[in-house]
Amino acid sequence: MFSKLVLSLLLVGSSAFVQRALPAARVRNARVAPSMAAQIDLTGKVAFIAGVADSTGYGWAICKALANAGATITVGTWPPVLGIFEKSLSTGKFDEDMILDDGSTMKIAKIYPLDAVYDTFADVPEATRTNKRYAGLTGYSISEVAKAVEADYGKIDILIHSLANGPEVTKPLLETSRAGYLAASSASAYSFVSLVSNFAPIMNEGGACASLTYIASEKVIPGYGGGMSSAKAQLESDTRVLAWEAGRKHKVRVNTISAGPLKSRAASAIGKEVGKKTFIEYAIDYSFANAPLQRDLESDNVGSTALFLCSPMAAAITGVTMYVDNGLHAMGLAVDSKAMQMD
Numbered sequence: 001m002f003s004k005l006v007l008s009l010l011l012v013g014s015s016a017f018v019q020r021a022l023p024a025a026r027v028r029n030a031r032v033a034p035s036m037a038a039q040i041d042l043t044g045k046v047a048f049i050a051g052v053a054d055s056t057g058y059g060w061a062i063c064k065a066l067a068n069a070g071a072t073i074t075v076g077t078w079p080p081v082l083g084i085f086e087k088s089l090s091t092g093k094f095d096e097d098m099i100l101d102d103g104s105t106m107k108i109a110k111i112y113p114l115d116a117v118y119d120t121f122a123d124v125p126e127a128t129r130t131n132k133r134y135a136g137l138t139g140y141s142i143s144e145v146a147k148a149v150e151a152d153y154g155k156i157d158i159l160i161h162s163l164a165n166g167p168e169v170t171k172p173l174l175e176t177s178r179a180g181y182l183a184a185s186s187a188s189a190y191s192f193v194s195l196v197s198n199f200a201p202i203m204n205e206g207g208a209c210a211s212l213t214y215i216a217s218e219k220v221i222p223g224y225g226g227g228m229s230s231a232k233a234q235l236e237s238d239t240r241v242l243a244w245e246a247g248r249k250h251k252v253r254v255n256t257i258s259a260g261p262l263k264s265r266a267a268s269a270i271g272k273e274v275g276k277k278t279f280i281e282y283a284i285d286y287s288f289a290n291a292p293l294q295r296d297l298e299s300d301n302v303g304s305t306a307l308f309l310c311s312p313m314a315a316a317i318t319g320v321t322m323y324v325d326n327g328l329h330a331m332g333l334a335v336d337s338k339a340m341q342m343d
């Protein structure tokens with residue numbers, strides 16, 4: 001047993017050495033998400049996941065992880081992309097991505113239009129109400145959606161915030177306008193405060209809320225601009241305060257997951273200069289080259305962490321920022337830096 005351990009440690013050590021000399025082949029990880037469904041049973045629990053509009057993002061992976069464990073899945077979708085999301089679902093575009101561990105198909109019990117920058121209908125400006133992308137829709141402010149969810153399901157158990165928006169994300173902070181900065185904060189940070197404040201009263205005791213954050217909140221990540229880094233710092237600080245307040249007032253937990261880079265639709269929209277990598281492309285390559293775990297991050301890795309955090313297995317965990325980034329947050333040196341090379 002001991003010699004086996006020593007041998008495997010030696011092998012890990014030597015393969016790490018080889019990987020520095022010869023970059024490891026980028027293969028998809030054979031088995032990304034441990035099958036947690038067997039250990040976590042969320043049958044009878046209801047989850048509301050805000051920020052799902054296609055199958056590429058973290059919100060979708062969280063839906064799947066929770067559905068694998070038996071939870072009822074409801075989602076909140078931004079009105080401008082609601083039509084395309086519903087069409088893609090009905091025409092089978094996501095069929096393959098909906099297959100659960102047991103071979104069955106994930107069911108999204110209900111899709112609510114949700115614009116998380118509005119708390120009440122009175123907050124919605126006339127220009128938005130009459131915008132063609134909002135035409136025919138009502139009840140998409142956060143408080144209205146919470147009321148609709150309560151009318152449909154009574155109390156729920158899990159609230160996920162998987163959304164962000166920063167209209168000036170491609171601009172450095174020095175060039176970000178006040179309006180752009182505040183818009184990033186409103187859509188990406190206050191939206192979580194408002195969701196927790198409106199949903200916690202309709203959550204069962206022991207329920208859990210979680211959001212998605214990014215390391216740019218605490219370390220400088222050039223390219224993640226427009227006040228988005230500030231919004232993520234707010235989100236993490238608010239997680240701690242909300243954990244205290246909602247813990248005492250509603251007996252629910254509040255955590256955030258600091259996820260590594262993923263080529264989602266939202267992330268792909270950050271910066272594209274002709275002939276250059278996009279922000280997310282170099283963030284993924286940087287992570288692969290420098291993180292302790294030299295493997296591609298899969299959205300399911302975040303899905304299974306959200307499942308754990310929202311399950312009774314994490315009953316005593318609240319107020320944390322949990323890193324799911326192959327360990328990149330722990331690094332203080334870029335091992336692939338040109339400065340490390342011998343001339």
Ligand code: NAD
Pocket residue numbers: 050051052053054056057058059060077078081114115116117161162163164165187212213214215258259260261262263264265266267280
């Ligand atoms: P995504 O495109 O799947 O999710 C973003 C969602 O936000 C979209 O569905 C979009 O429609 C929605 N949205 C935007 N404005 C909205 C509004 N006003 N109201 C309601 N919904 C709105 O992309 P994603 O990258 O999976 O993002 C999910 C979360 O993960 C975000 O908080 C993001 O910052 C975070 N995150 C992403 C990465 C990454 O590399 N992709 C890394 C760390 C954290």
